[in-house]
Amino acid sequence: MTNGVGLSEADVLAMFRETGALLSGHFELRSGLHSDQYFQCALLLQWPDRTARLCGELARRLTAAGVEADAVISPAMGGLFVGHEIARALNVRSIFAEKQEGRLVVRRGFAIRPGERFVVAEDVVTRGGRVEETIRIVHGAGGVVAAVAVLVDRSDGTVRFDAPLVSLLRLAPTTWPPAECPLCRQGGRAEHPGS
Numbered sequence: 171m172t173n174g175v176g177l178s179e180a181d182v183l184a185m186f187r188e189t190g191a192l193l194s195g196h197f198e199l200r201s202g203l204h205s206d207q208y209f210q211c212a213l214l215l216q217w218p219d220r221t222a223r224l225c226g227e228l229a230r231r232l233t234a235a236g237v238e239a240d241a242v243i244s245p246a247m248g249g250l251f252v253g254h255e256i257a258r259a260l261n262v263r264s265i266f267a268e269k270q271e272g273r274l275v276v277r278r279g280f281a282i283r284p285g286e287r288f289v290v291a292e293d294v295v296t297r298g299g300r301v302e303e304t305i306r307i308v309h310g311a312g313g314v315v316a317a318v319a320v321l322v323d324r325s326d327g328t329v330r331f332d333a334p335l336v337s338l339l340r341l342a343p344t345t346w347p348p349a350e351c352p353l354c355r356q357g358g359r360a361e362h363p364g365s
């Protein structure tokens with residue numbers, strides 16, 4: 171296994187495509203919208219070796235950007251694998267926040283000490299709500315958020331946090347209501363992947 175140094179965007183994209191995490195075609199999403207792209211990060215995360223390589227690359231970029239971290243925190247579920255592997259690469263500990271009665275909380279005796287520097291890790295950000303919530307948890311305990319690290323930025327670069335964001339891939343999916351779908355108009359039938 172490599173330590174992920176110097177993964178290009180093409181390398182990253184290839185890993186998402188070869189695991190079926192990123193498909194091109196004609197899809198009906200769970201929202202009912204049609205799209206030319208289907209994305210399911212869990213299909214990449216089911217491969218620990220690929221996950222470790224991608225997170226090693228995130229850790230390398232964080233270090234190159236001068237980010238110093240004492241620990242990593244991630245929102246469960248998808249963030250867990252990313253947070254764990256980034257923490258391994260940075261040789262720091264990894265904790266997580268989990269849903270309790272509809273909001274994220276840190277349980278299980280995990281500590282956030284005043285002044286402690288965290289990387290907030292997540293698999294995918296779209297609107298960034300869970301990352302925001304995790305940042306607030308760290309700040310609420312007196313900790314510092316040094317950076318946010320995600321595998322995929324699905325906001326196409328529009329999401330902003332109170333800390334620098336490092337991502338490996340930006341995706342801007344195109345979606346349409348079925349009645350306006352150009353792929354349907356061409357006579358195609360939408361697939362339902364992952365259902």
Ligand SMILES: [Zn+2]
Nearest residue numbers: 204351353354
């Ligand atoms: Zn369609």
